[in-house]
Amino acid sequence: MRDLAAYRRAVRAGTWSGPTRDVAPGRVQCNLIVLPELWAEEFGAWCAANPAVAPVLARSRPGDPRLPSLGAEIDLRHDLPAYRVFRDGRPAGVVSHLDELWNVDLVAFAFGCSFSLEEALRRHGVDLAYERRGFGGAIYRTERETVPAGGFAAPLVVSMRPLPRAAADRAVEVSRRYPQLHGAPVHVGDPSALGVELDEPLDAIGEVSVADGEVPVFWACGVTPQLSLEAARPSLAITHLSAHMLVTDVRLDELTVAQ
CATH class of the missing domain: 3.30.2040.10 (PSTPO5379-like domain)
Known part of the structure; x- marks a missing residue:
């Protein structure tokens, strides 16, 4: 699918649940980690220590499902085709939205995708x-x-x-x-x-x-942070399902660094 708005409508309607490879060409795709605010500072420090693994593009305010720097209409509760849920660092299932899981304590990190x-x-x-x-x-x-x-x-x-x-x-x-x-x-x-x-x-x-x-x-690879959850064992964490990314409004050309 080449049209970003049409893609987002399909994801929110539940008619797109597959991988995001080649979706909306020219738009940056992101890995996602969501976890309680109590764990956010330590996780942010781990990202900073491993920038090739988790190059953070945006971090949400606690409880806010938006990432306005990546797209004015983004809603993290609905805009990924599939999410992995972790409880105490262990996989606890896959869900298609976060309506029941989202709460005022959650902080989201989005970082670049291969x-x-x-x-x-x-x-x-x-x-x-x-x-x-x-x-x-x-x-x-x-x-x-x-x-x-x-x-x-x-x-x-x-x-x-x-x-x-x-x-x-x-x-x-x-x-x-x-x-x-x-x-x-x-x-x-x-x-x-x-x-x-x-x-x-x-x-x-x-x-x-x-x-x-x-x-x-x-x-x-952006799957590495999912393994870090096994060590830290936050009570709740949510990630993208492998190959099911957050598709942003950011244009690829905006991320180029001159050499």
Whole structure:
């Protein structure tokens, strides 16, 4: 769907519940974490300590489901196709809206998403040939640790996209211009350097595929904060369901950083 207003109407009406990949081209998509105000300062400190993992674009006021800097009409209770619920750091189900869960104590954090980074790569001439093979990327838990803050700590989760070596070099150059979309890759090449087995992803869009002449390229992933909830164990937390993002009004070009 290319029209942002039509997409939002469909999500709010419950007629769009699928992934947001390629929804509303040109608009920035965000990962989401919502948790009680009591935990917000520690989580914000963890984000600041791990900017490639959780590059915060907006933070709400307690109890306010809006993020006006990302879109005047955004309502976090309804504008994602699916949400994950955590209780005491453990997964507790998936819901399609937050009407019953939202309360005056909740604070939301929105941070850049690799779906938007992919669009930036395409715009700058990086050929994502894996997409034509029906593969949309995969995520992996690595042996690297993020920087802890307060009760929040997590192993680094990465997203992988296979690229020809020349395209990988270009992808590094381009993605550096978008630090709010995870920035440059954390690793290019041998997945064992991260403790990763390519055939054992946490999740994948399509069958994992690395063609001859390609190298796997790994970026920090917005799923990492969901693992940090296991360590901190807030009484309630809400996140996006993997690949079901917050689509904002912000234009991709607004996030470019000159090199």
